[in-house]
Structures are given as C-alpha cells and as structure tokens.
Amino acid sequence: MTMDNIAAVLYGPREIRIENRDVPQRRPGDVLVRVLAVGVCGSDVHYYRHAQIGDTRIDKPIILGHEASGVVVEADDGGQLAVGQRVSIEPHRPCGHCRECIAGRYNMCRTVEFLAHPPTDGALAQIIAVPAAFCFPVSDSVSDDEAALVEPLAVGLWAATRTRITAGDRVLVVGAGPIGLLAAQVANAVGATTVIVVDVSTPRINKASTYPGVNGTLLGDVGYSELGEFDVVIECSGAPGALRDAASALAPRGRIAAVGIGRNPLSELDILLIQSRELELYGVYRYAGIYDRAIALLEAGRVDVASLVTHRFPLAQTDEAMSIGETDPDAIKAIIYPQR
Ligand SMILES: [Zn+2]
Ligand SMILES: [Zn+2]
Structure with missing residues (x-):
C-alpha cells in the first residue's frame, strides 16, 4: 500500500520536525487507522519540553500523542473491524499472555507498549498500526475530538x-x-x-x-x-x-x-x-478494561468531554499545540488534526 504518512516527530527538547514516515507494518491482529484527532496530554508536553519524564528519556526521535481517534483503513478480512469504521483508540498494546494480562490487569503488563511511551511511537501521524482489539467503534453522535478524549x-x-x-x-x-x-x-x-x-x-x-x-x-x-x-x-x-x-x-x-x-x-x-x-x-496507573464503559458514558450524555477543548491545530502546528499552555492561561485541552 503506497500512502503518505506525515508525522510530527520529536528529536529533542522543543524540536519537532514534520516528516514523511513509512506506513507502519501491521503486526498480527492489527489494523491500520487513519488518525483523525489527537488530544495533547500533559505527558506529551513534558516530553516536548524536556525529552524525558523521570527516568524515561527519549534516546531516538519519537512521535508523541496517545489520545487518538481515527478511521480504519486496512483490516484483516473477517475481523471484528471493517474498513471505514470510526474508532476510539486505546493506546495499550499488552503482551496478552503474562500473568497480569491473563488476570485482566494488562496495564500492569511488564512488557506493555503504550502509544508515545518511549520507545513506542504515538499517534501524531496520518497512519498508525494498532491492535484491532484496542480500537473501539464509536457512534456518529461522538465527534472525532470526543472519541480522542475517551483516553483521559x-x-x-x-x-x-x-x-x-x-x-x-x-x-x-x-x-x-x-x-x-x-x-x-x-x-x-x-x-x-x-x-x-x-x-x-x-x-x-x-x-x-x-x-x-x-x-x-x-x-x-x-x-x-x-x-x-x-x-x-x-x-x-x-x-x-x-x-x-x-x-x-x-x-x-x-x-x-x-x-x-x-x-x-x-x-x-x-x-x-x-x-x-x-x-x-x-x-491509579492508566486503566484496564474500561474503554467500552467510558464510551457508553459519553454516548449516554452523562459526561461532557467536548467542552475541555480550548485550542485546535493542524499537524504542522504541533509546536504551537505543545506550548499553548505556556502562553494561554485558559488553555485546557488542545487537539491536533493529522489530516489537516
Ligand atoms: Zn494522557
Ligand atoms: Zn502481559
């Protein structure tokens, strides 16, 4: 499949480069998702400023962003997800077979990958590969922004x-x-x-x-x-x-x-x-097994996530999105749109 895949890549403190990356390879059980909206989280901003959080440092360029929604563009035939399905993406990729995973505590999996947690690339790219099991369909009543904000x-x-x-x-x-x-x-x-x-x-x-x-x-x-x-x-x-x-x-x-x-x-x-x-x-470390319930709360109108969004940026302005909190005291949540 030949597709462009423009991504915002962090090279060091406050150094974002907009690059064309290869479309990622799907691993077994993965789908390819065209990313529609990505929320900027405090952890993204921290990596942006310092290129590390505590002992976790980036030692190779990394794509940030773990609050993401998108639309499935490539999936296994006969799988759970059809091409064209809009989804909220849970950023976990657990091993699936360790003691914690088997017990349903996959946020405690020793080898879990998580979008934008070094060295795993995140969602500030046009196309990403994610496990189909961690893509949750959303109804048309849920906007791309809201589907991204299921993560927080x-x-x-x-x-x-x-x-x-x-x-x-x-x-x-x-x-x-x-x-x-x-x-x-x-x-x-x-x-x-x-x-x-x-x-x-x-x-x-x-x-x-x-x-x-x-x-x-x-x-x-x-x-x-x-x-x-x-x-x-x-x-x-x-x-x-x-x-x-x-x-x-x-x-x-x-x-x-x-x-x-x-x-x-x-x-x-x-x-x-x-x-x-x-x-x-x-x-409380991330979460496990509750994305479907978070989406249900949202679809039932019991919580309002859309009102958190104070700023919106195209991918090329990822720098501005990462630093808006320093200039605007009213900033709560910025959203970046990788397709714009
Ligand atoms: Zn977050
Ligand atoms: Zn595991």
Whole structure:
C-alpha cells in the first residue's frame, strides 16, 4: 500500500520536525487507522519540553500523542473491524499472555507498549498500526475530538472505579486539569452527591463549576480543613504535599486515589492518620478494561468531554499545540488534526 504518512516527530527538547514516515507494518491482529484527532496530554508536553519524564528519556526521535481517534483503513478480512469504521483508540498494546494480562490487569503488563511511551511511537501521524482489539467503534453522535478524549475520560473513570465511588459519596478532586475535570464529572455521574474540585487557578476553577453537580473551589481562599469531610479524594495534581494535605480531609474509612504524577514519596503521607482513620490508598496507573464503559458514558450524555477543548491545530502546528499552555492561561485541552 503506497500512502503518505506525515508525522510530527520529536528529536529533542522543543524540536519537532514534520516528516514523511513509512506506513507502519501491521503486526498480527492489527489494523491500520487513519488518525483523525489527537488530544495533547500533559505527558506529551513534558516530553516536548524536556525529552524525558523521570527516568524515561527519549534516546531516538519519537512521535508523541496517545489520545487518538481515527478511521480504519486496512483490516484483516473477517475481523471484528471493517474498513471505514470510526474508532476510539486505546493506546495499550499488552503482551496478552503474562500473568497480569491473563488476570485482566494488562496495564500492569511488564512488557506493555503504550502509544508515545518511549520507545513506542504515538499517534501524531496520518497512519498508525494498532491492535484491532484496542480500537473501539464509536457512534456518529461522538465527534472525532470526543472519541480522542475517551483516553483521559478512561483515567477519570478508572480512578472512580478503583476507589468505588458510589451513591451518596462526598468526593474531593484535587487539580482541575483535564483528568480532574473528567474524574469530577464521572463522580457525579455515578452518584456522588458532593463533588468539590480544588485548584490554584481561577480559570480552571470557573471551568469546573460549569459542570452539573460539580463545585469549583479556589485553593488558597479555602484550605483543606475548611472544605468539610470526604469519602473519596482523587488527587490529580501531583503537587508536592497534595496527597498528604488532601488525605487530612478524608472521613474514617475514606479512600484516596493517587492519579497525579509528581514527586509524592509515600513518606509524605501521614501513616498515623491512615491507621487511625483506616484510610485506603489506591495507585491509579492508566486503566484496564474500561474503554467500552467510558464510551457508553459519553454516548449516554452523562459526561461532557467536548467542552475541555480550548485550542485546535493542524499537524504542522504541533509546536504551537505543545506550548499553548505556556502562553494561554485558559488553555485546557488542545487537539491536533493529522489530516489537516
Ligand atoms: Zn494522557
Ligand atoms: Zn502481559
């Protein structure tokens, strides 16, 4: 198959080159997808700026982007997916046969590949090869942007699932970025009756308050001790001390999810508080087995992902898309369109 495959490739800090790449080879069970929309995630921006996250560094040029939607352009005959099907792409490619994969915990697979996690190339290209099993059909009511944003929605849904948010729960979400805003909406959708989102940014807090059942509160105006008592905390900021401070707002037997990636060594937590209140701490690392449920929530109108999108760029302006957060305080989610 001869096709152009223009891609945005990161060579080093703030060095994106727009190149024509070979169309990737399909591995067994793969489909080829023409990528329609890619959300820019905080992790993409971090790689863009520093060419590494923690110990994970890029030592060869890499294509970023893991929040993607597209349309199937090549598939096995008789497979689950037909050419022309619009899909939301789950970025995992697990081995499928290790202990974790067999148990359904494929996000814990030791050899899992994940779009845009070095050395695996991501979705900022016109054509990518992905496992058919990780392409989820979406209905016509779901836009290309929304189908791409199923990825951060899945993270929010996974945090709510891990912490078992249920009817009547009081939920505190720390950090009003895309993941926090989506986790808050999911909490409301699954029956939480109090959902408070705290952040230090006024535009983000204002955004949080636009969602039904969600109350944005500016941190600083109000401290954790004045927020009241919560059954669940979803920590999405990764800010130093945030886990410890937010845990102090938990009711007895409260559950706390560590979603935000930062320097939060466990020693920052107050172990005495965890013991005396019998608190439960949950690590949240990506998600497993919930893309179909995230799409169902979206199709049922229980969550609004489209309103997160504040900026849109063609592939040639990937640089601008990666740096918009530095220039526009109202920026929440940028979308890049590889076909434009
Ligand atoms: Zn992401
Ligand atoms: Zn595995």
